Amino acid sequence: MSLLLWITVITILISFTMSVYQTFVENRTKVMGMINLVPKGALQFKGISNVNDLVSVLGFYAVNNVIYMMVLGSIFAMVLGSNILLKEEYNKTAEFLLTKPLTRSEVFFSKLAVIILHVIMLNLVTTLAGFISMKLVQKDPFSTGAFLILSLYTLLLNILFGATGLLLSNLVKRARPITTLGIGLVLFLYFIFTLSKITESATKIGYISPFRYVGMEVTNPAYHLDIWNVVYFVGFTLLLTALSYRLYCRKDIYL
Amino acid sequence: MKNPIIDITDLSKFYGKTRGIEKVNLQITEGEIFGFVGPNGAGKSTTIRILLNLIFPTHGSATIMGMDVIRETKKIKEMVGYVPSDANAYGYMNVLEFLQYCQRFYRTNNTIQRINDLTSWFELDQKRKISDLSMGNRKKVAIVQSLIHQPRLLILDEPTTGLDPLMQAKFFELLRLENQRGMTIFFSSHILNEVQLLCKRVAVIKEGKIIQLEDIENLRRKQLKKVIVEFGDDRTIENINMPGIVNLTLLQGNRLSFMYSGEIHELITFLAEKKISDLTIEEPSLEEIFMHYYK
Numbered sequence: 001m002s003l004l005l006w007i008t009v010i011t012i013l014i015s016f017t018m019s020v021y022q023t024f025v026e027n028r029t030k031v032m033g034m035i036n037l038v039p040k041g042a043l044q045f046k047g048i049s050n051v052n053d054l055v056s057v058l059g060f061y062a063v064n065n066v067i068y069m070m071v072l073g074s075i076f077a078m079v080l081g082s083n084i085l086l087k088e089e090y091n092k093t094a095e096f097l098l099t100k101p102l103t104r105s106e107v108f109f110s111k112l113a114v115i116i117l118h119v120i121m122l123n124l125v126t127t128l129a130g131f132i133s134m135k136l137v138q139k140d141p142f143s144t145g146a147f148l149i150l151s152l153y154t155l156l157l158n159i160l161f162g163a164t165g166l167l168l169s170n171l172v173k174r175a176r177p178i179t180t181l182g183i184g185l186v187l188f189l190y191f192i193f194t195l196s197k198i199t200e201s202a203t204k205i206g207y208i209s210p211f212r213y214v215g216m217e218v219t220n221p222a223y224h225l226d227i228w229n230v231v232y233f234v235g236f237t238l239l240l241t242a243l244s245y246r247l248y249c250r251k252d253i254y255l
Numbered sequence: 256m257k258n259p260i261i262d263i264t265d266l267s268k269f270y271g272k273t274r275g276i277e278k279v280n281l282q283i284t285e286g287e288i289f290g291f292v293g294p295n296g297a298g299k300s301t302t303i304r305i306l307l308n309l310i311f312p313t314h315g316s317a318t319i320m321g322m323d324v325i326r327e328t329k330k331i332k333e334m335v336g337y338v339p340s341d342a343n344a345y346g347y348m349n350v351l352e353f354l355q356y357c358q359r360f361y362r363t364n365n366t367i368q369r370i371n372d373l374t375s376w377f378e379l380d381q382k383r384k385i386s387d388l389s390m391g392n393r394k395k396v397a398i399v400q401s402l403i404h405q406p407r408l409l410i411l412d413e414p415t416t417g418l419d420p421l422m423q424a425k426f427f428e429l430l431r432l433e434n435q436r437g438m439t440i441f442f443s444s445h446i447l448n449e450v451q452l453l454c455k456r457v458a459v460i461k462e463g464k465i466i467q468l469e470d471i472e473n474l475r476r477k478q479l480k481k482v483i484v485e486f487g488d489d490r491t492i493e494n495i496n497m498p499g500i501v502n503l504t505l506l507q508g509n510r511l512s513f514m515y516s517g518e519i520h521e522l523i524t525f526l527a528e529k530k531i532s533d534l535t536i537e538e539p540s541l542e543e544i545f546m547h548y549y550k
Contacts, residue, residue: 092343096400099307099339100360101332252310 003118006076010122011129013068018133021060025139028055057134058142059219062150069126069154070211071190074161077119078182081165084111085248086178094253104249112241115162123158127151146218149225153214156233160210161186163240170247173254210236258321260285260408260439261306266315268301275301276463278315283441285407288434290454290471291443298463299443300340303412307337319408333361336401340413342393346386350379350396354403361404373399376429377422390417398426402433409433410441415449427453479544480519484526485510485533497525514539 024031035054053059085108088094098107130151134142165182172178189209196206206212213229259282268275276298283289293299304310306317308328317324319331344353354370374381377395385396394417401409409430415423430453434440444450450457451471459467467474486492486509495503499517506512510533515522519536526534 092339092341093345095309095337095339095341096344096357096397098309099332099335099337100357101329102360103329104308250311253304 003121006072007122007125010068010072010126013072014065014126014130015133017064017068018061018130018137021057021137022139024060025055053219056140056142056219057138058147061130061134061147062216062218065130066216069123069130069151070157070214071186073119073122073126073154073158074186074190075183076122077115077158077162078165078168078186079179080118081115081162082169082178082182083165084115084169085166086169086172089253098253105245108245108248112166115166116159119158119162120155123151123155127154143218143223146223149215149223150218152225153229153233156230156237157210157214160233160237160240163237163244166244167240167247170244170251258285259283261317261319261441262321263302263306263317264315266302266305266317267313268298268305268310269313274298274463275313276305276460279460279463279465281458281465281468283439285439286434286437287456288430288440288442288454290450290457291441291460292445292447292450292457293460294445297460299445299460300412301463302460303337303410303441303443306410307332307335333404334407336404336406336409338394338397338401338409338411338414340416342390342397342417344385344393344396344400346384349382349384350374350388351381353385353396354381354400357400358403363404369403369405370399373402376425391419391422394418395422402429405433406438408439408441410443412443413445414442415444415446423449474544479514479516479539481512481537481539481543482515482522483510483512483533483535483537484531487530487532494529497522514543 054063088097098104131147134147164185168182168185169178172181190211193206193209193211196202196204196209196212210233213232215223215226215229217223261281261283263279263281266279267277279298279302281302291299291302301310305312306319306324308324311325320334322331324331345356348356351370351374354374355367358370370381377399379392379395379399383392385393388396394414398414401411415426418426427449430440440453442450442454454471456468456470457474458465483506484495488509492505492509492511495511495513499515499522500513501516503513504511
């Protein structure tokens with residue numbers, strides 16, 4: 001699916017969700033009453049650890065748009081990463097591309113650059129859409145710094161999934177099931193993350209999910225960019241990319 | 256003998272336990288048109304894909320123009336053109352866009368003129384989208400892209416699939432012209448007639464191993480003879496058993512045919528003991544010679 005289509009869909013979803021914010025605030029008492037009837041576990045599953053977070057525009061944005069920005073963005077990156085090299089094989093165009101005067105390294109890094117560029121473009125536009133939407137519906141000012149930190153986490157998460165997709169594509173010999181496998185992996189890791197939040201006994205399992213390392217507490221005044229989380233994202237991205245590179249440079253291209 | 260442009264030494268490729276090729280040795284001289292013949296699955300494409308660094312050998316080595324096909328693949332590919340057996344270019348491009356895209360990979364002074372010359376030779380419409388082209392026209396695009404940088408070595412893997420006979424003839428004419436200008440051609444095919452038409456030397460590959468490496472003319476002159484015998488007594492047929500006789504086939508009545516490799520006088524002596532009523536010994540066709548090696 002093209003980048004433009006993904007940008008359009010996510011932007012529409014974000015804008016639509018944020019348009020509900022004003023109605024939400026105007027009917028705050030009624031809505032909060034209803035929300036309080038919902039079991040705590042169900043709220044946590046939705047990413048709401050404190051219902052009062054929903055009152056601030058940034059809290060509302062973080063809770064409601066996580067699924068679009070993080071999950072859909074990660075699926076986009078995963079699908080792109082897992083298909084960008086493999087599609088040359090299953091479309092049999094690798095026989096043209098790889099028989100031109102190029103090294104495997106050059107092919108790999110140019111494809112990697114395309115993944116990173118596409119993920120940055122997607123994040124840039126959807127983040128801008130989120131920012132404009134919040135500005136349009138806000139009742140009180142919100143912290144731009146916190147918003148940018150959340151956006152940076154989202155970008156790092158998406159890039160990590162892009163690198164995961166790239167690695168997956170180098171581990172399989174046949175291309176066809178890779179998209180389903182990639183999407184399944186993103187959803188599984190998101191499920192693990194939410195499960196770890198609602199079930200105390202499953203807290204530890206949450207650490208295997210990259211979603212766990214995205215700081216979501218944007219309404220907390222002490223909210224900041226955790227350098228160790230950044231190290232986690234950058235480190236794993238580099239590790240997976242290095243592994244993919246090593247595999248791709250030694251891989252038999254099946255046609 | 257001149258320095259080989261392709262030098263393959265003990266090259267093997269196994270896909271797990273499945274054999275691709277086994278201990279292939281081959282030297283191809285600069286300037287020749289070399290045929291690489293074998294049935295489907297014999298290992299022709301595997302050999303070519305190792306030369307182009309699409310796959311890695313399990314054992315052995317190969318060089319092109321003295322350069323290792325793994326370590327110096329980029330340098331090699333600057334001087335090599337390749338036509339794959341399945342011609343799938345980028346479908347969203349039109350013919351001209353694709354050819355210009357291909358041309359950009361090479362440090363060449365070629366201009367649009369080379370593309371124009373080649374597309375007009377093959378009667379290709381440059382504005383047609385590749386996804387809209389027939390199989391034959393896609394093949395033409397694949398051939399043109401392999402020639403746009405005037406390579407020193409052209410590797411062709413089943414290049415005539417999809418081409419009509421007239422276009423095949425034009426293609427061969429172009430190959431001969433390019434060969435006269437110095438281009439070496441490595442021509443892989445399972446169609447024997449086209450190899451016979453074009454190549455001077457041929458390697459026959461069977462079940463991953465080179466079983467014959469010959470000049471086409473030598474191959475024709477081999478001792479192999481096609482023999483057709485008619486017996487007066489049908490009981491004799493059961494007794495046709497001597498070294499050198501293969502492909503024994505019963506024809507009509509008491510007639511049978513076989514291929515014989517060995518001394519003719521030994522065959523005549525052997526047959527003289529039988530009650531034969533007719534005997535024909537003839538040169539086998541190239542097809543029959545190859546079938547003899549395939550079986």
